[in-house]
Amino acid sequence: MGIHFKTDETFRDDFSYRNSDAAVLRFPFPFGEDTYRYSVNIEPHVKAGPSPAFEHAFDVDEHYVAECRERAIVLDHDPKRCQVLPHMMPAQWDTLELLMESLSTDYPEHFSLTRDGTAWHWINRPLNLDQRFVFGDASTLPCEPFEYITRQAQGDFTLQDQRDNNLYVDGGMVTTQADWSLEFDIGMSFHEWHGPVPLAHEIGVFDRALQYLLRLQYGHPVRRLNWTMTINPRLDTSPENYPDWGPDRTTLTAENIAGKLHLRVELQTLFRLPRSNAILFGIRCYLISLQDIERVKKWHKRLHRVLATLPPELVEYKGLIRFYDLLVSRLAAMDDGTPLSLGIQPDQTQLPA
Amino acid sequence: MSDQFIKSRPVYQSLAVDSSGLRHLLVSDSPAFSFAALPGQEAEIWFVAAPDQEGRTRPPEAGGGRCFRSPRHLIDRLDHRLARERMGLRLYASGTEDFLWDVFNTAQRAGMNKQEIFQCHSGTKARRVACVHCRTFNHAVTTTIVRCEGCGANLFVRDHFSRRLSAFMGVKVDAEVAGDVPPAEQAYS
Amino acid sequence: MIVEGKLSARVAEIELLNPTLKRFRFVPEGGGTFPTSPPGAHVLVTLRDTDRVWQNAYSLVTPPDQRDHYAIIVRRVVESRGGSHFLHDMLKAGDAVELGVPASLFPIASRARKHILISGGIGVTPFLSYLPVLALRGANYELHQFCAGDEVETFRDLLGTDAAGVHVHSAGLGARPDLAALLADQPLGTHVYTCGPEGLMDAVEETARGLGWTPHAIHRESFGGAKGGEPFVVTLARSGRSIEVGASQTLLEALEGAGIEAPCLCRGGACGVCLLPVVEGLPDHRDHVLSDAEKSEGRLIATCVSRARSETLVLDF
Numbered sequence: 001m002g003i004h005f006k007t008d009e010t011f012r013d014d015f016s017y018r019n020s021d022a023a024v025l026r027f028p029f030p031f032g033e034d035t036y037r038y039s040v041n042i043e044p045h046v047k048a049g050p051s052p053a054f055e056h057a058f059d060v061d062e063h064y065v066a067e068c069r070e071r072a073i074v075l076d077h078d079p080k081r082c083q084v085l086p087h088m089m090p091a092q093w094d095t096l097e098l099l100m101e102s103l104s105t106d107y108p109e110h111f112s113l114t115r116d117g118t119a120w121h122w123i124n125r126p127l128n129l130d131q132r133f134v135f136g137d138a139s140t141l142p143c144e145p146f147e148y149i150t151r152q153a154q155g156d157f158t159l160q161d162q163r164d165n166n167l168y169v170d171g172g173m174v175t176t177q178a179d180w181s182l183e184f185d186i187g188m189s190f191h192e193w194h195g196p197v198p199l200a201h202e203i204g205v206f207d208r209a210l211q212y213l214l215r216l217q218y219g220h221p222v223r224r225l226n227w228t229m230t231i232n233p234r235l236d237t238s239p240e241n242y243p244d245w246g247p248d249r250t251t252l253t254a255e256n257i258a259g260k261l262h263l264r265v266e267l268q269t270l271f272r273l274p275r276s277n278a279i280l281f282g283i284r285c286y287l288i289s290l291q292d293i294e295r296v297k298k299w300h301k302r303l304h305r306v307l308a309t310l311p312p313e314l315v316e317y318k319g320l321i322r323f324y325d326l327l328v329s330r331l332a333a334m335d336d337g338t339p340l341s342l343g344i345q346p347d348q349t350q351l352p353a
Numbered sequence: 354m355s356d357q358f359i360k361s362r363p364v365y366q367s368l369a370v371d372s373s374g375l376r377h378l379l380v381s382d383s384p385a386f387s388f389a390a391l392p393g394q395e396a397e398i399w400f401v402a403a404p405d406q407e408g409r410t411r412p413p414e415a416g417g418g419r420c421f422r423s424p425r426h427l428i429d430r431l432d433h434r435l436a437r438e439r440m441g442l443r444l445y446a447s448g449t450e451d452f453l454w455d456v457f458n459t460a461q462r463a464g465m466n467k468q469e470i471f472q473c474h475s476g477t478k479a480r481r482v483a484c485v486h487c488r489t490f491n492h493a494v495t496t497t498i499v500r501c502e503g504c505g506a507n508l509f510v511r512d513h514f515s516r517r518l519s520a521f522m523g524v525k526v527d528a529e530v531a532g533d534v535p536p537a538e539q540a541y542s
Numbered sequence: 543m544i545v546e547g548k549l550s551a552r553v554a555e556i557e558l559l560n561p562t563l564k565r566f567r568f569v570p571e572g573g574g575t576f577p578t579s580p581p582g583a584h585v586l587v588t589l590r591d592t593d594r595v596w597q598n599a600y601s602l603v604t605p606p607d608q609r610d611h612y613a614i615i616v617r618r619v620v621e622s623r624g625g626s627h628f629l630h631d632m633l634k635a636g637d638a639v640e641l642g643v644p645a646s647l648f649p650i651a652s653r654a655r656k657h658i659l660i661s662g663g664i665g666v667t668p669f670l671s672y673l674p675v676l677a678l679r680g681a682n683y684e685l686h687q688f689c690a691g692d693e694v695e696t697f698r699d700l701l702g703t704d705a706a707g708v709h710v711h712s713a714g715l716g717a718r719p720d721l722a723a724l725l726a727d728q729p730l731g732t733h734v735y736t737c738g739p740e741g742l743m744d745a746v747e748e749t750a751r752g753l754g755w756t757p758h759a760i761h762r763e764s765f766g767g768a769k770g771g772e773p774f775v776v777t778l779a780r781s782g783r784s785i786e787v788g789a790s791q792t793l794l795e796a797l798e799g800a801g802i803e804a805p806c807l808c809r810g811g812a813c814g815v816c817l818l819p820v821v822e823g824l825p826d827h828r829d830h831v832l833s834d835a836e837k838s839e840g841r842l843i844a845t846c847v848s849r850a851r852s853e854t855l856v857l858d859f
Contacts, residue, residue, distance in 0.1 A: 087652045090679070118607075164468075184513070187516065217643070217645055218583075219544070241486075242485075242486065243486055249529050271543070274644070276649075277649035439727055466653075
């Protein structure tokens with residue numbers, strides 16, 4: 001059974017992006033408990049979990065075609081959203097191989113890969129692409145291999161080079177980011193690019209995460225969820241375009257918040273790559289409107305409890321200050337305080353209209 | 354307004370010869386530098402003339418001390434030199450933050466790793482600020498807020514530092530509410 | 543790529559390279575392909591005899607794009623811990639074996655401008671997978687293989703007799719390789735990689751440091767260097783079982799010998815997969831994973847290489 005792609009929706013201008021009921025119920029809601037604190041919340045990325053979003057190496061959903069079109073628009077305005085430093089060419093081919101193999105294995109009705117030695121044939125049916133090329137010879141592709149394949153995937157990707165007992169963000173495709181700049185951060189070490197994150201440094205989160213990732217083993221990827229909030233279903237909340245989307249944060253009112261405010265969840269996956277020994281970091285972004293969250297009772301109440309107890313530094317860092325009180329008081333009105341099940345699963349299989 | 358908690362800021366040391374190296378080259382963006390060479394360790398010294406020299410360089414000294422007209426002049430020559438260098442070299446840089454990272458990036462392109470390069474900050478603490486919106490570099494910034502020479506936005510100078518660009522990040526301070534610009538404070542000089 | 547569990551394989555071919563060296567080719571059970579292997583990777587090979595199990599780590603000698611089979615080369619050693627003896631004398635074509643996913647603990651340095659590979663004897667194996675990769679990338683490299691006079695032919699055949707940049711040196715008794723000559727006067731950005739006897743690797747490291755190379759430019763293969771020590775007794779706190787660790791076996795081998803499935807991957811103190819919490823006793827740390835601070839705290843132990851200074855060691859396992 002194939003995925004029914006919503007090919008016309010947009011993430012800018014008229015913001016016609018919507019989740020189907022099925023997409024709401026499979027949403028990777030990030031809060032398994034009533035409070036949120038930083039931790040090294042990394043687990044093996046096995047093909048199973050409390051949301052169907054975890055069931056494939058790279059999740060493809062109903063928004064695939066529209067997200068690829070949105071990426072193309074961003075790159076057309078700003079080609080530097082995709083950059084890879086020159087020493088990372090082996091990692092570019094590793095990425096192409098990993099994505100093509102994973103997509104064609106996990107979604108054979110949509111993607112196909114056939115190989116005869118270095119002669120590869122790739123078919124992407126949702127995007128109507130048919131490409132024959134020589135693996136290892138970038139001149140046989142329309143652009144460099146990392147850009148070629150990440151234009152055909154949902155979510156951002158970065159490449160981490162491992163050297164000198166550290167990780168360096170030495171490449172990326174970054175068009176759907178939560179306010180960080182590839183052009184500014186490329187080349188940074190692990191602690192440098194996490195520099196702006198408050199609180200976590202002091203409790204050693206990044207020291208431990210780095211030690212863990214330096215030992216990440218090939219064939220055994222890991223994952224974690226991260227989150228923030230975005231006004232409108234806007235994928236490109238880049239610092240580059242902050243003058244354009246920053247004013248959105250002042251537009252929320254009691255009347256429009258449910259439709260306009262979106263919880264933004266990143267399913268982050270980390271794969272060790274074979275030829276390069278680099279790490280591919282997938283940052284897959286999911287958006288859900290507040291009004292859709294409110295259709296899932298457990299998520300509604302849990303979101304209230306998490307936000308009400310969020311440390312002020314995180315309220316500021318995640319850009320929630322301007323609408324925090326409005327949001328928390330709205331959520332509080334429908335939270336009766338009953339205990340909620342642990343974990344992120346929705347605990348219901350149907351949504352109210 | 355401050356975000357001094359950010360951890361991407363480099364921490365600099367004072368310079369002393371790393372005796373595991375075989376050859377030592379110190380580059381400085383001014384004639385004034387402090388370098389504790391060990392007795393018996395010979396270090397070659399390159400420096401930039403004071404601005405009042407107006408382009409004059411002194412003749413090269415017997416000890417290898419060489420004088421350059423500008424940081425750019427020195428770094429171009431360094432690039433050429435490193436392309437011919439051999440393993441065992443240690444490179445020491447003394448100067449302003451943007452000079453230190455221009456030197457580092459030149460050395461890294463030549464194949465040197467961070468264990469072979471040492472940096473000491475001296476001189477002005479004025480910042481090079483990269484506008485994250487339009488990518489213009491604003492030089493010699495000494496205030497917490499600066500008007501971008503490229504796009505005109507009032508930029509808050511974040512403490513987030515890119516070694517590759519050798520610059521701090523500037524972000525439009527009133528992007529959410531136009532005109533909501535706090536007074537600029539003298540902070541980096 | 544997500545791999546759950548081990549790779550099932552079958553021995554396709556065993557080739558005698560010389561009186562003590564054999565090459566084993568493994569193919570995927572039921573056809574298909576293996577995962578792309580990292581250059582310099584090793585695999586954990588699980589071997590089952592009627593009454594015991596061995597898990598040994600061997601470098602793959604096949605390049606990344608060779609996915610229809612993997613190959614390893616094994617020397618039959620006299621003081622074998624069991625694995626090489628089993629591989630040489632018992633394993634037959636067609637036998638089933640289990641392979642771990644190839645693990646990369648000896649990668650090619652991404653920013654190196656020149657690569658110098660120095661190996662001794664069978665230590666050349668990881669470089670057999672490096673060479674085609676470096677050649678394909680158009681990299682600047684040289685390889686120096688040191689071996690006994692009567693094995694020069696074998697290694698020349700393995701490395702390709704006329705390959706550019708490849709040198710096989712006879713290192714007979716008393717003849718010490720002139721490493722300083724190899725490492726002197728190299729361009730900035732050169733990295734050296736070494737694999738072979740500890741003495742050779744130590745000499746390479748020492749020579750390079752003496753020539754002003756920094757640790758980031760020196761890479762040595764670290765798995766398989768476990769040495770024995772005083773026997774001790776390990777107690778597993780959760781089951782209460784006590785197991786004797788002999789003078790010539792590792793803590794991990796003692797656990798496995800008692801039928802306990804303990805976590806492991808590299809078996810050389812490099813990957814950290816085998817770390818177990820220490821409840822009581824003084825570890826004798828020999829791994830490359832724990833920091834000096836962690837070692838002095840003594841709360842974790844890498845079972846594949848480390849031992850105990852105390853007569854007993856209690857683990858939370």
